[in-house]
Amino acid sequence: MRSFALFAVLSAFLSLPDVFAVKSHDFKTCSQSGFCRRGRALSARAQEAQSSWKSPYSIDPSSIIFSPDEAVVSASVKSSLYPEIKFGLELRIHEDGVVRVLMDEIDGLRQRYDEAAYWALVAEPQVSKTVSWTTGKKDLRAVYGDKKEFEVVVAYEPLRVTLLRNGKEQIVLNGRGLLHMEHFRTQTAKETTEEVASDESGEGQEVLQVENVRAWFEGENEDDYWSETFSKWTDSKPKGPESLSLDITFPNHGNVYGIPQHATNLSLPSTAGESPSYSDPFRLYNADVFEYLASSTMSLYGSIPVMHAHSADSTVGVFHAVGSETWIDISYPTAKSTQTHWISESGIMDVFLLPGPTPDDIFAQYARLTGTTALPAHWSLGYHQCRWNYVSSDDVRTVQRRFDEEDMPVDVFWLDIEYAKDHKYFIWDQKTFPDPVEMTNDVAANGRKMVVIVDPHLKRTSDYPIYQEASDMGILVKPTSGEGEYEGWCWSGSSSWIDHFNPASWDWWISKFKTTKLDKGFSWIESTEDVHIWNDMNEPSIFNGPEITMPKDSVHYGGWEHRDVHNINGMLFHNSTAAAVRARGDIPKRPFVLTRSFYAGSQRISAMWTGDNLGTWEHMAAGIKMVLANNIAGMAFAGSDVGGFFGNPEPEMLVRWYQVGIFSPFFRAHAHIDTKRREPFLLDEPYKSIIRDILRLRYAMLPIWYTAFRENSVTGLPIVRPHYVVFPKDPAGFAIDDQFFIGSSGILVKPVTEKEKTEATVYLPEDQVYYDYFTQYAYRGANKGKHITVPAELHQVPVFIRGGSILPTRERPRRSSPLMKLDPFTLRVALSKAGTARGELYLDDGVTYSHEQGELVWREFVAEQPQRKTTRISSKDLASAKPERAVDGVALAKYDPKNAFAKEIAEVRVEKIVVLGLSAKPSSVKVEGGKGMELKWEYVPGVAASEKKDGSASVLTIRDPKVLITEDWAIVIS
Ligand code: NOJ
Secondary structure, three states: OOOHHHHHHHHHHHOOOOHHHOOHHHOOOHHHOHHHHHHHHHHHHHHHHHHHOOOOEEEOHHHOEEOOOOOEEEEEEEEOOOOOOEEEEEEEEEOOOOEEEEEEEEOOOOOOOOOHHHHHOOOOOOEOOOOEEEEOOOEEEEEEOOOOOEEEEEEOOOOEEEEEEOOEEEEEEOOOOOOEEOOOOOOOHHHHHHHHHOOOOOHHHHHHHHHHHHHHHHOOOOOOOOOEEEOOEEEOOOOOOOOEEEEEEEOOOOEEEEOOOOEOOOOOOEOOOOOOEOOOOEEEOOOOOOOOOOOEOOOOOOOOOEEEEEOOOOEEEEEEOOOOOEEEEEEEEEOOEEEEEEEEOOOOEEEEEEOOOOHHHHHHHHHHHHOOOOOOOHHHHOOEEOOOOOOOHHHHHHHHHHHHHOOOOOOEEEEOHHHEHHHOOOOEOOOOOOOHHHHHHHHHOOOOEEEEEOOOEEEOOOOOHHHHHHHHHOOEOEOOOOOOOOOEEEOOEEEEEEOOOOOHHHHHHHHHOOOOOOOOOOOOOOOOOOEEEEEOOOOOOOOOOHHHOOOOOOEOHHHOEHHHHHHHHHHHHHHHHHHHHHOOOOOOEOOOEEEOOOOOOHHHOOEEEOOOOEOOHHHHHHHHHHHHHHHHOOOOOEEOOEOOOEOOOOHHHHHHHHHHHOOOOOOEEOOOOOOOOOOHHHOOOOHHHHHHHHHHHHHHOHHHHHHHHHHHHHHOOOOEEOHHHHOOOOHHHOOOOOOEEEOOOOEEEOOOOOOOOOEEEEEEOOOOEEEEOOOOEEEEOOOOOEEEEEEOOOOOOOEEEEOOEEEEEOOOOOOOHHHHOOOOEEEEEEOOOOOOEEEEEEEEOOOEOHHHHOOEEEEEEEEEEEEOOEEEEEEEEHHHHOHHHHEOOEOOOOOOOOOHHHHHOOOOEEEEEEEEOOOOOOOOEEEOOOOOOEOEEEEEOOEOOOOOOOEEEOEEEEEEEEEEOOOOEEEEEO
């Protein structure tokens, strides 16, 4: 339940009998949305007509034009229903094989919104210079790829675009004839037609016939063309109908993933009545859905219109750069094929076909389009303690003290909206937070940070400088009339919203976060560079708006309607904030910004969380799937509220939730204002100690996480990876979304998300040994996959190391992650059945951008068997070997292993090496090239990696191997 203060405000304003019941009925279903209804009706008519259905859209072959280098082809498209309306189609093949298909109305009454890609793309993609097109009688073709394996075929009549690989259809656009770009028209057109129809000349009859011809395709009625009412709101739709319907078929792929954010299985269920199934399409319309369902196709806070289609043969993807509300129907006509139907309210068609053919290729192709996550501040991978609200600066200090007394590591304390006087963000409530700078400094004294909320709604009062300045500058979103300031209700009561599409807002917003006094205007002198930012409610959430958001006919910069940019809007807010946080000091530091709303491209700078989940087991499980779905859609720095936002989880549930949390890229506990305090130090034993151990495990594994973030920042490969990504050829893993891998580390996790569980079943996808992380028990998988049952008492979380991996960890408990900077490392060498292993470690200062100047350490660890009975474990400098791959976006020409950062950690040693799965007790363990001195080691016999059986693995522990983390070395075990 929301706070009582808010209840009073809202019930007075909304005069709703029960404001707590804002649930599904606050949000449209497809049948309540005019353009979605029209899109689905079109599809139903097509289905009924079966083979007699024919798309009215065609290309005029005489209009085909090539760019001078032949890379871009464009053509006129006509619809037989509206021969007078012109459409333009353009195809570009990018250097990496991605095909971009654009379609727009040409010389129409108005312009369709065409800037979604501008906001989403990281740069203008390079178009291939080597592709050449051939025009035929019926179609236009291009063959490309290293082995000429790809082909794009554009059929003229009806218009159809097909991407093939090795002659096999991968992606088909308009194969089902559902393409429909509603053109701009004037409202009187139909009335005029009817008038003409009733005259005596006979012309009218002709027009009527045309109408009938159109009706088979568009339907009899102008269904909600010119205005639309939902509940008590009317959307004025001044531009009339302009929706875009497009079918995208994957004839040879039986699984689709992505299009976050929804609380559903990762492998997306059908919306067409097949089982398991939903009845409404997946909706992308950023929305603050109060008490959202743990299983639903309803919209949530963010939208990324990217989809993967997968089979054991190949993976392909589509990304549709559209910013308006979009519904997507999915059906599986056979187990091996998928049909999808995308219906968007406005905007041009701007579809990118990602040819794959592997999941890793798709990640690279999508990353080249929309970017990767910039390497975050290292501390932001630690544990974040949040609640709505820590009520005073003394409260913050007490919470910090209690963590320290209980030896529980934590990096960040958070402040929700109650720090701000009357919810005027930036303005501290002097009564409760009289000393914000001192409070922050007290937190920072332990290496910690604060994250403070700044929401987008600005209280409309002249004594609030942020609002007043924005108002004076005319940079607030405008109402339907296009004049004045749009006004709505949120936490701060009557509020307005900055239009971040207006470039005039950008530098101004940056200046608000400066921690020094400005010549003119407000700056946040009551904050320090240790304060980072949480952007919430940026869908935007507006309590008295239609579907709890901004009316679609509100007006943004450039005259665009909110409808055109709704899904992009939240991204502009958090991007502007991140730019501001980065620009605060003399030395730029990596900003941390958490956002609730997001779009394609949001991943470049911000972390996200899954919003207001419920403290239920279902939501705990759903959170894992949602984090995976966001990861495969590029939004890698993701997590869900540990503990559940609503409710008071019992200790068992809380423990399990922390076990989920430590295996999420973003790890934060959060709770609603009406919940009981539940910081981990408040728990009784054994729960308290279990959670302490869980927190410590997260900290021990920080090198693994940070290394995974580096990889993600360069390659786009997800930080948490579902089975189909790691084992794309294993159909048994395609639907698995309750266990996953962390980066390329080889860690496999299956958190327990059910009550009173003492065992878990885990799927091992290959004939390889998997070691229990804690007990070193070796489980041997099988060629066609195998399920194992493992102990999972409350203090146990099933974590495995895939044979063939080397894991770097830091196992000294500390209060916060910056205090671990000089701590020694442990290396776990988990031998594969072939007796080999490999791992990586990436380190830098974790705070500044000095890594972009090559101040970093990037190591590769390798275990191999140069001879029978000899295992050699070595460490080598990967940054020198691959300087161009070390840092995202910066091609270090050369790398200096003696850089300033490497020097700072020059003394950091490896304190322990644990080798799992050796086949026999060694007779000697020595540093290669050393003085021949035997190292200190002990050996516990057990199952060897090469043995085809389960049992406690053999464990060799080498203590203090006398090697440093920044140096090249080898240890020989013989
Ligand atoms: C909604 C957010 O989702 C939640 O995390 C936050 O605590 C409240 N807004 C109050 O700011």
